[in-house]
Amino acid sequence: MTTNINFFKKELKNWYKKNRRSFEWRDSNNPWKILLIETLSQQTQIDRADEFYKKFIKKYPTPKDMAKDSKKEVLKLWSGLGYNNRAIRLHESSKILLKYSFDELYPDFTILPGVGPYTNSAILSFAYKKKIIAVDTNIKRIIKRFFRIDNVDVFLKKNTDLLLKNFNSRDFNQGLMDLGATLCTSRNPKCEICPLELSCQKYIVQENKTSKKFEGSMRQKRGRVLKILLLEKGVTKQRLSKELEITSKITEEVIESLMKDGLISISRNKVIVINDN
Ligand code: SF4
Known part of the structure; x- marks a missing residue:
């Protein structure tokens, strides 16, 4: 062995x-940069994540810059990447990082929403030179x-x-x-x-990966609703059904799923708006 x-x-x-492969964050030992790229690259190809990383690090060079900006602005910059929950968690993390620095949290960053064992290890390895496998x-x-x-x-x-x-x-x-x-x-x-x-033993076991169809999926509908809401202050449910060409029952399901994740809320006059805090 x-x-x-x-x-x-x-x-x-x-x-x-x-x-x-050469990327700006590759040689960095800045934990904020590592957290950014690791969050952006979850379920996303690295080249595409890197395009978004460049936009994010320019606008939010430190956690403080992101924390003082609204959730809506972070979502706007995230638009097009999908899995918007990641943006919400990143924004929440930036607020926690206002109170506690990475150095204060070291070596356990899992208090930050969205940071699991893998991202924790990546921050330890890349930013703190710890002998650890991510x-x-x-x-x-x-x-x-x-x-x-x-x-x-x-x-x-x-x-x-x-x-x-x-x-x-x-x-x-x-x-x-x-x-x-x-x-x-x-x-x-x-x-x-x-x-x-x-x-190499070439122990290649067929991975049982069923790639879910994006077209027509709940994920696609959620993304389209958010896109509309990011451009307008608020819209009615009827308008969303019409724009998405879906029944009112499905519209309700999409809205419920986005509300559950804290991405939207409904005001008294039934207009849906992005939570902006
Ligand atoms: S199975 Fe993977 S590691 Fe092994 S020879 Fe093939 S490509 Fe290389």
């Missing part, structure tokens, strides 16, 4: 040196395939020290993210040009 781990590390290190689906997939193991968590618990020995954790994590995004992809991995191919 040790020989395999050494091979894995050596090849990954060399490959990453030559093939690393385990996301890419990293799990590669480890599983290369070492032919079913329980990646148990494997990592046992081998993290060895994997990160003489290996900067930022390079290790980002190297695997890049490898997972370009070569060891979930479908059709490019084993023939992969640097790990010689010793």
Whole structure:
């Protein structure tokens, strides 16, 4: 096993040196930048997340800049990226960061809405140089395939020290993210040009991933309603049904789902507005 781990590390290190994708936040140790990019890149391809990152960091270089702005403005900048809950959580986090700095929260940032074990590890590794593996689906997939193991968590618990020995954790994590995004992809991995191919067990288990259709989905309807509300102060339910060409029952469902997430509210005269606080 040790020989395999050494091979894995050596090849990954060399490959990453030559093939690393360049992004402004990659070399940063600013935890706000890391939180921003990690939030933007959830369920979003990294190149697209990076386009939004540039807009966000320009407008909100610090948590304070975002906290003093309204939720509506943050949502406006987020518009087009989808999964708007992420924007709401980011805005809430910025307000918490007004009271407690990252350094004060260190090493546990999970008090920030939307920060789970993965993002916590990413902040620790990239901003605080902690020897930690930020385990996301890419990293799990590669480890599983290369070492032919079913329980990646148990494997990592046992081998993290060895994997990160003489290996900067930022390079290790980002190297695997890049490898997972370009070569060891979930479908059709490019084993023939992969640097790990010689010793890889190629334990490729068909991932049971059903890609949900976006067209006509609740997610699409939610996005369209928000888009309308971001441009206007408030609209009636009837108007939304008409714009979206959906029944009043479905309109009610969309509204209920957005209200549940705190994205909209209804005023007394039944006009729907974005919560602006
Ligand atoms: S050889 Fe294939 S399965 Fe193994 S790590 Fe590379 S791309 Fe993934």
